[in-house]
Amino acid sequence: MEPSRRFSIAPMMDWTTPHFRYLARQLSLHTLLYTEMVTTGALIHGDTERFLRHSPEEYPLALQLGGSDGGELAHCARLAGQFGFNEVNLNVGCPSDRVQNNMIGACLMAHPDKVAQAVSAMIEATDLPVTVKHRIGIDGRESWDQLCEFIEKVSAAGCRTFIVHARIAVLEGLSPKENRDIPPLKYDWVYRLKETYPDLEIIINGGIRTFEECHQHLAHTDGVMLGREAYHNPWLLAGVDPEFFGTPGPATSRHDALRAMFPFIQQELDRGVFLTHMSRHVMGLFHGQPGGRQFRRYLSENAHKPGSGLEVIEEALKRVPEPEPIAAG
Incomplete structure (x- = not known):
């Protein structure tokens, strides 16, 4: 089944790793998750x-690819299907x-014909939905x-879903970090795309922080990303399922969500993954909560030590009181 894109988390390098995605899935069953960008090479x-x-357990999950060669992207799109992903982006x-x-990446905005050729090759190679x-x-x-030229050429190649930053x-002249903040947001352009191309699925992305903002955007688009x-304040995700999908979420408290990860964390430790590679993704779980700073400090000071295991997380959890009910929104 094609995944719902009503609410999703953006692919982010070094952030949307398997460890963060596993945490996210303890908080929301319906949020569409994306991998970090993986290049075809x-x-x-x-x-x-x-x-x-x-x-x-991470499903629904989309694989994001970086590349421009149609043959290479087609090969990788086939791999996405073989590995069980729900979408290739x-x-x-x-x-x-x-x-x-x-x-x-973004330089391909100057080459809509090349993007269209790549998308066509990917669609031919896989039964998965191909998005841009x-x-x-x-x-x-x-x-x-020029934006419309891009949309029209790529949609003519078969793409039906556009996720628009x-x-x-x-x-x-701008670094990647500056490009996330300095160019002004033009949400009205994304709304206008949906008005102009009503048969396409248009997902809006960029600077969105609250459920109230999500609902404002959903009045004009098909989904929010x-x-x-979502990374710095992951508990926000605990309200997604009731707020946007009308179903209860899986987590009853931050503590329960983190403890639900323990078997997975132990499995990763047994594979030789260092605890700090996983603990860094849960730093924001107690964002804004009493004891949250002490929780983060304890993990920061101890998770990197040789041999650190679940006992470090258990000790960090003692710094924060439990539990509290989910506050949706």
């Missing part, structure tokens, strides 16, 4: 199993110099007509 020439490794939004030099995440433009190609990307706020 890494999948074809690197450790494919390592890059595509995930737990079935093409990154046309990342502004970093490193990916630009390999014709990956992109900006509203880049420096030098920032007009409404409502900022341009400035490829000359949160990024940094």
Whole structure:
């Protein structure tokens, strides 16, 4: 079944790892999760199993690919199906110099025909839905007509879902971090895309932080995608299922959500994964709560020590009182 994109978490390098996604799934069963961007070169020439490794508990889960060669993207789209992902997404939004030099990411906004060819090859190669995440433009190609040209050419190739970061990307002069904040948000452009192309699924992304903002955007678009706020304040996700899907969420408290991860964390420890590689993703779980700072401090000071295991998390949990009811919204 095609996943619902009513509420999703953006792919974020070094953040939306399997460990964060496992935590997110303890908080919401319906939120669509995305992997970090994986380049076609890494999948074809690197450790494919390592890059595509995930737990079935993470579903629904989409794989985001970085690349521009149609043949390579088609091969990787087939891999996405073989590894059990629910969607394959093409990154046309990342502004970093490193990916630009390999014709990956936001620079592809200047080449709608190339994106269309790539999307067509991916659709031909897989039964999974193929989606595109992109900006509203880049420096030098920032007009409404150029955005429409991009949408029309890529949709003509078969793409029905566009996840739109409502900022341009400035490829000359701004860092990737600055590109997440400095170009102004133009939500009205994304609303206008939905009005102009009502048969396409339009998902809005960029600067969204609260459920109130989500509902405002959902009045004009088909779905919302949160990024940094969902990572830094993951407990927000505990309200997603009742708020947007009308079903109870799986978590009754922050403590229960974290303890539900213990078998998975132990499994990863047994594989040789260091605790700090997992504990960094739960730092925000007690954001704004009494004892939250002490929880974070204890993990920061102890999770990196050799041999650290679940006892470190148990000790950190003693710093925060439990439990409290879910507050949706």
